[in-house]
Amino acid sequence: MKHFSILLFGIFIVLTSSFLGLISSSLNQLGGLKQSTESLELDDAGELVLVDGDPLYPMKLSGSSEQGHMEYVKLGCVNCHSQQVRREELGNDLQRGFGQRVSVPRDFILQSNMVLGYSRLGPDLSSVGSRKSDLNWHLMHLYNPQITSPGSLMPPFPFLFETIKISEVAATSGALEFPEGSPYAPENGIAIIPSRRAVALVEYLLNLDINYNLPEAVVTKNDTGE
Numbered sequence: 001m002k003h004f005s006i007l008l009f010g011i012f013i014v015l016t017s018s019f020l021g022l023i024s025s026s027l028n029q030l031g032g033l034k035q036s037t038e039s040l041e042l043d044d045a046g047e048l049v050l051v052d053g054d055p056l057y058p059m060k061l062s063g064s065s066e067q068g069h070m071e072y073v074k075l076g077c078v079n080c081h082s083q084q085v086r087r088e089e090l091g092n093d094l095q096r097g098f099g100q101r102v103s104v105p106r107d108f109i110l111q112s113n114m115v116l117g118y119s120r121l122g123p124d125l126s127s128v129g130s131r132k133s134d135l136n137w138h139l140m141h142l143y144n145p146q147i148t149s150p151g152s153l154m155p156p157f158p159f160l161f162e163t164i165k166i167s168e169v170a171a172t173s174g175a176l177e178f179p180e181g182s183p184y185a186p187e188n189g190i191a192i193i194p195s196r197r198a199v200a201l202v203e204y205l206l207n208l209d210i211n212y213n214l215p216e217a218v219v220t221k222n223d224t225g226e
C-alpha cells in the first residue's frame with residue numbers, strides 16, 4: 001500500500017490526541033481540587049455567598065476509621081452499597097435521605113481506595129454516620145442484621161465478634177447490648193464482644209457524612225428524609 005505510513009501516522013495522531021484529551025481535560029477539571037475551608041452559604045437575603053472559616057473539608061479519616069475503610073473493602077460491602085448521592089435528574093437519592101446534598105468530586109479526593117459502588121442492594125452509605133449514629137446499633141446490625149432490621153437481605157458478619165463466658169473476663173464493658181427479649185441474645189453468662197476489626201469498621205461507618213458545605217456544593221435539605 002502506497003500511503004501506509006501516512007495512514008499509520010494518522011491513526012497514531014487520532015488515538016494519541018483523544019487519549020491525551022481525555023486525561024488532560026479531566027486533570028484540568030478535577031486535578032486542582034484540594035480540601036477547603038470555604039463554603040457556599042445562604043445569607044439573610046437568601047443569596048448564596050462564598051464564606052471562609054469552616055473546618056478543612058473533606059476531613060481526613062482517623063487511624064482506626066482508616067482501618068475500618070480497609071475492612072469495608074476487604075469484606076465486600078461495596079458489592080451492595082454505593083457511596084454517591086446522585087443529582088435530582090438521575091434519581092431520588094435526596095428524597096430517600098441518602099444525603100442532604102449531592103456528592104461532588106471533591107468529596108473523594110482523599111480516598112485511595114474508591115468505594116463509589118455500582119449496586120444498591122442496600123441503601124447508599126454516603127451519610128450513614130449522621131443518619132444512624134448509635135455505635136451499638138451498628139455493631140448489632142453487623143453481628144446479625146435480623147436483630148435490628150428483620151427480613152434484611154444483608155449477610156451477618158459473626159466472625160467479627162467473639163463469644164465469651166462472662167466469668168472469663170473481669171468486666172464485660174463493650175459487649176453487645178441486645179434488645180429486651182431478643183431471640184438472638186446469647187444465654188445467661190455469655191457475652192458477644194466485638195473484635196477490633198468490627199469496632200474499626202463501625203467507626204468508619206460513623207464517620208461517613210457528606211452533610212457539610214463546600215464551595216461548589218451546599219447542603220440544601222435540612223431533614224434526613226427518613
Ligand code: HEC
Pocket residue numbers: 072075076077078079080081121122123125128131132138145149152153154155157201205
Ligand atoms: C448482599 C448485600 C449486602 C452486603 C454484602 C452488605 N450489605 Fe449492608 N445492607 C444490605 C441491605 C439489603 C440493607 C438494608 C436492610 C438492613 O438495614 O439491614 C443494608 C443495610 C446496611 C446499613 C444500614 C443503612 C441504613 O441506612 O439503614 C449499614 C450501615 C450497612 N448495611 C453496612 C454494611 C457493611 C459495613 C457491610 C460490609 C461488612 C455490608 N453492609 C454488606 C445489603 C448488604
